Amino acid sequence: MREMNLLKFQIVELLDKHRKITAVAEALGLKQPTVTYHMKSLEQEYGVKLFEPRMDKVILTEAGRALLHYAGKINCLASEAKRTVEEYGTPGRGTLRVGASYVPATYMLPRLLKEFAARHPKVTVTLAVKPSAVIKEMLLNHEIDLGVLSAEPFRLPMLDVRELCDDELVLAHAPSHDLAASSELTPGLLCTADFVLHGPHSSTRELTDRWLEQHGVRLEQHLELDSLEAIKQMVIQGGHVTFASGLAIQAEVARGQLLARAIPEFRHRRKISCATNRDRHHSGPLDSMMELLQGWEQIQ
Template identity: 65%
Template sequence: MSLNLLKLQIVELIEKHRRITAVADQLGLKQPTVTYHMKTLEQEMGVRLFEPRMDKIILTEAGKALLHYAVKINSLSSEAQRIVGEFGRMSRGSLRIGASYVPATYLLPRVLREFAAQYPGVTVSLSVKPSPIITNMLLNHEVDLGIISTEVFRQPPIELRTICEDELVLVCAPGHHLASYSELSPALISTANLILHGKESSTRQMTDRWMELWGIRVQGFLELDSLEAIKQAVMQGGHASFVSRLAVQSEVERGLLVVKDIPDFEYVRNVCYAYNKDRHYSQLLEQFIGFLHADRSSTAPVSGVNKEMLGSI
């Protein structure tokens, strides 16, 4: 038995639309043709995969098990066609970049502008998500390259290389009571009204570990997913927050925010680019990484990642 790619596409689209008419429209087929492929797939697998429910079609438990692999196979098939199409035509193509909030906002705009100027025919799509989500997108081949703020981790087949340091600091407005102290202690920080990042953020995960280590229990706090919203709220004067030093350089230079070192903060975080070793290292990807290197000439390997691994990206 050999699985037909079209049938696997139908499985994925049935889960998405739950209507044969919508699946047929998206694939450019007639409804009876879609129905035929669904029936023959069930015959080939020897199990029921689709179940009519009112005016919809849903996947059975066996269908959902097949869906897990159909999504991966369809993604790899699409990627293979796209990568092969890049050869011999560097003036066209597409790149899917995933980035966490700090590099997406404070590092990538200049890189994207310079890359677009040299390769105007290349389409670059950017997904901005927390670092753990970008890592999962790399694992699932949903993006070609991840640019994330992260601690060093090992999660084969993901590989990392440092672009620059991304130190976490505590920020407050000049009139905030913490601003007058030359050095802070965990006890002092516990007296502040804090604004915390969303739970999926790597910044939140690191600060939660630090607060747990020092027994800091925050009774009331704001939780915001937007880094810009956090900065604006802190500048109002009533709150403090843990943020990337890169993210507040402009506000600090203009005297809008004050930066304080976090006491006994031993976690090291960098802005890195991340790559899935299981995908082909395309020419476009090589060129884009070159622009990252040009923008940050101090690029150095992440501790614990060997030169042989780095050579493959």
């Protein structure tokens, strides 16, 4: 079996990103001939063309793109191994990479991160806010250590998933909206309302679309906004309604700005869960963050 050279896999990833040997050499602190040597060495090792010059750029061939898939995983694992081992040499220090979907990132994690920082003042935490589907992929690819996401209950072979709490989807509208006069809501009644929809990559939008389709509700007119905060402000004005996370509108409901009502004939469940890759070594900071997540409702 040929010896693996991690530098070569880094070159593959960087070439896909920059498409210029000069940029790859600069990123790695190498000379251009060194990068070119490793590229040729890789092609000789695998006996197939991996790189193709085009004008002033270098692109990956089909075989090169197949290798890229594994190069990314290998690079992430190597980086993770280095970080994990270094933590033993500097007790109390380290980095914890967290990925979260919008609702837990905005309405759950801030107070947890404050508590975590008090317990681990020398640990650096990075937080990536992405859709739930992206968080799952980042976990599988070892790009993050911990994922916190709002989604329908799920199981994946490579992930350890722990459900933390319900993230109920509710109908939100202002107390002044016409629907406030209706004690009982029906799908037919909702189809007369002006909706504000979440962006197409949102799990809330996915569930909203499924409910609309299941009940044959066709929206003649609607707004679509990517920002949940903008959606809430729009609905507070009184002319529109939306489906939203009950957790995300708690403050507005408490202030009397919004009403949260059960969505009629809504059959979907959504949970906030935390997940880790089964192959990820659990460090002290990771276990500490998971402990905080499991008791998050007691943290003020």
